[in-house]
Amino acid sequence: MSLKGKTAIVTGSTSGIGLGVARALAAEGADVVLNSFTDSAEDHDLAAALADEFGVTARYVRADMSKPDDCRALVAGAGACDILVNNAGIQHVAAIEDFPPEKWDAIIAINLSSVFHCTAAALPMMRKAGWGRVINIASAHGLRASPYKVAYVAAKHGVVGMTKVAGLETAKEPITVNAICPGYVLTPLVEAQIPDTAREYGISEDAAIEQVILAKQPSKDFVRVEDLGAMAVFLCSDAAAQITAASLPADGGWTAQ
Numbered sequence: 173m174s175l176k177g178k179t180a181i182v183t184g185s186t187s188g189i190g191l192g193v194a195r196a197l198a199a200e201g202a203d204v205v206l207n208s209f210t211d212s213a214e215d216h217d218l219a220a221a222l223a224d225e226f227g228v229t230a231r232y233v234r235a236d237m238s239k240p241d242d243c244r245a246l247v248a249g250a251g252a253c254d255i256l257v258n259n260a261g262i263q264h265v266a267a268i269e270d271f272p273p274e275k276w277d278a279i280i281a282i283n284l285s286s287v288f289h290c291t292a293a294a295l296p297m298m299r300k301a302g303w304g305r306v307i308n309i310a311s312a313h314g315l316r317a318s319p320y321k322v323a324y325v326a327a328k329h330g331v332v333g334m335t336k337v338a339g340l341e342t343a344k345e346p347i348t349v350n351a352i353c354p355g356y357v358l359t360p361l362v363e364a365q366i367p368d369t370a371r372e373y374g375i376s377e378d379a380a381i382e383q384v385i386l387a388k389q390p391s392k393d394f395v396r397v398e399d400l401g402a403m404a405v406f407l408c409s410d411a412a413a414q415i416t417a418a419s420l421p422a423d424g425g426w427t428a429q
């Protein structure tokens with residue numbers, strides 16, 4: 173399948189899942205807009221490397237996904253938005269009574285409200301182009317809860333709800349809106365936690381993965397960033413035209429429980 177001529181905007185895409193999805197879309201020929209809030213030389217280098225590797229146009233655009241105006245300007249300023257991947261997200265872990273209100277506000281803004289603002293800016297552009305794909309990177313925590321993650325679980329459940337509404341509002345158009353709900357993904361952040369967890373529990377790294385990190389993931393294996401990239405590419409294909417308003421787990425069986 174070719175995504176040549178399509179422009180993909182991926183929020184929060186200078187690392188982890190966002191970068192993996194941007195790479196997968198660029199590999200299919202899509203022009204990509206990378207984003208984060210940092211605006212460092214490395215951010216721009218990442219875009220240049222993607223353009224080099226895949227022969228597409230790739231740009232880095234700074235925008236803070238905690239700010240509604242930045243969200244809308246990122247999308248509107250791109251000139252075209254055929255594929256919108258709402259990926260930016262942060263986490264904080266604490267009991268509700270100890271959860272800092274400013275962390276609640278930041279997680280709701282970045283993980284939930286940015287999806288609303290970017291989607292609102294993108295849909296008119298997709299309608300004008302006569303084709304569009306919105307892919308929200310939600311989480312298994314959009315479908316199930318865990319203690320101490322109140323803002324994250326609330327935000328991701330909100331993303332799943334918003335996916336249904338946006339999918340229904342565009343159901344008769346050549347636009348689909350879906351959420352991917354990953355379980356634990358092997359990103360550098362998670363990789364770095366493995367030796368520390370093993371030390372903390374006094375167990376081997378394999379045991380730390382199986383018993384602690386992947387306690388809820390029946391496959392006892394991580395989702396890979398590349399798998400999520402392939403899923404996003406599939407959702408952009410014609411074969412996925414009737415998949416809309418769906419929240420699709422990629423979680424080794426977690427949400428079947």
Ligand code: NAD
Nearest residue numbers: 184185186187188189208209236237259260261311356357
């Ligand atoms: P990551 O920390 O590697 O990447 C997050 C990206 O978001 C970075 O590029 C960062 O710069 C950007 N970002 C953070 N705050 C931002 C802001 N205010 N404005 C713009 N960009 C901002 O994280 P990841 O693990 O790749 O997670 C990406 C998404 O996938 C998140 O929504 C996360 O909730 C979701 N997710 C991750 C996992 C996992 O196991 N890693 C599992 C399920 C869902």
